Amino acid sequence: MLQRLLLTCLIALIPLAGCSTITGEHGYGFRPDYVVEQDQRIARTLWQRINDNQSLATGHINVDVYNTRVLLTGQVPDAASKQQAARLARDVEAVHDVRNELSVAANTSTGQRLHDTWLTSKIRTRMAASENIDADRIRVTTENGVVYLMGLVRHDEAETAIGIVRDVDGVQRIVKVFEYI
Structure with a gap:
């Protein structure tokens, strides 16, 4: 059963391969290439600093960067580690x-x-099928059933995205980390 679930997940992720940083092609909310590159540099630098820090080595830390905004998710062993990751x-x-x-x-x-x-x-997949939002400008991260939404969006797009997430079984909570335009 677990192997089947893993295979299904991997197949579902194939269309997303190489999409760790997604940009719209035109219009509002567009992130120029230099911003995308800056986000990638920030993520690499932060990952290196986290990996070099022995007190954070036992945790499970995810780093997402969108438009120079960092989102840290995952688990750490103590409050000091949580503060240290934020400082880094x-x-x-x-x-x-x-x-x-x-x-x-x-x-x-x-x-x-x-x-x-x-x-x-x-x-x-549901966001991509929606005609009311540009799903390419919204990053979705899920950690322990909590869905984090990042991106450059209008308020109506944010509400549409939240509505889509609400309709998915298994979501424990939704956290908005949007930058509104």
Whole structure:
């Protein structure tokens, strides 16, 4: 059963391969290439700093960067580690905002991570099918059943995205990390 779920998740992710940073092609909300490159540089730098920090090595930390805004999700062993991760993020050049959503808890299981991947795929697919939003400008991250939404959106697009996520079974909570335009 677990192998089948894993295979299904991997197949669902094939269309998303290479889409860690997604930009719209034209119009409002467009991120120029230099901003996308800056986001990638911020993510690489922060990952390196987290990996070099022994106190964070036992945690499970996800780093998402969109328009120089950092989102930290996952689990760390204690409050000091959570604060340390946020400090590392704030100290990276060009970071304008840090949203620290790390939980002080045991790391999630492989089964939970597969379920989170499945939820993200399901949500992305439904957003892509919607005519009311440009799903390419919304990043979806799921951690332990909590869905985080990032991107450059109008208020009506945000509400549409939230409505789509609400209709997906298995979502525990929705956290908006949008930048409104």
